[in-house]
Amino acid sequence: MLVLGVLIAAAFKFPVAISAVIVGIFAVFHGHAHGAEMPLAIGAVGYCLGFALGTALLHAMGLAGGMLLQQMNVNKLARFAGGAIAFGGIWLAMV
Numbered sequence: 001m002l003v004l005g006v007l008i009a010a011a012f013k014f015p016v017a018i019s020a021v022i023v024g025i026f027a028v029f030h031g032h033a034h035g036a037e038m039p040l041a042i043g044a045v046g047y048c049l050g051f052a053l054g055t056a057l058l059h060a061m062g063l064a065g066g067m068l069l070q071q072m073n074v075n076k077l078a079r080f081a082g083g084a085i086a087f088g089g090i091w092l093a094m095v
Contacts (some may be wrong), residue, residue, distance in 0.1 A: 003087030008082025011075070 004026065014022070038047050069078050 001092060003089075005082050005083025005084070005089055009079050009086055010082070011079055024077050 007022075032053055038044065066078075
């Protein structure tokens with residue numbers, strides 16, 4: 001969260017290939033964390049399908065929100081949100 005928030009707040013512009021690599025690295029670690037916390041008493045298929053559906057819905061909402069912010073041309077709001085995300089990452093690292 002900290003790294004992603006800083007990248008958003010600082011409005012870094014990377015080529016698509018580099019952005020895809022950064023997102024892929026975060027995705028691997030994020031997916032591993034959720035897989036490691038899966039309760040043993042439930043079925044893995046249902047758990048994975050639920051996470052996949054939840055992830056798809058969150059990504060769709062994020063894309064829609066990002067496109068809306070681009071159309072509204074509120075770059076300062078997006079950068080403020082990036083700062084809030086970074087501070088959230090700091091808070092999570094400290095608790």
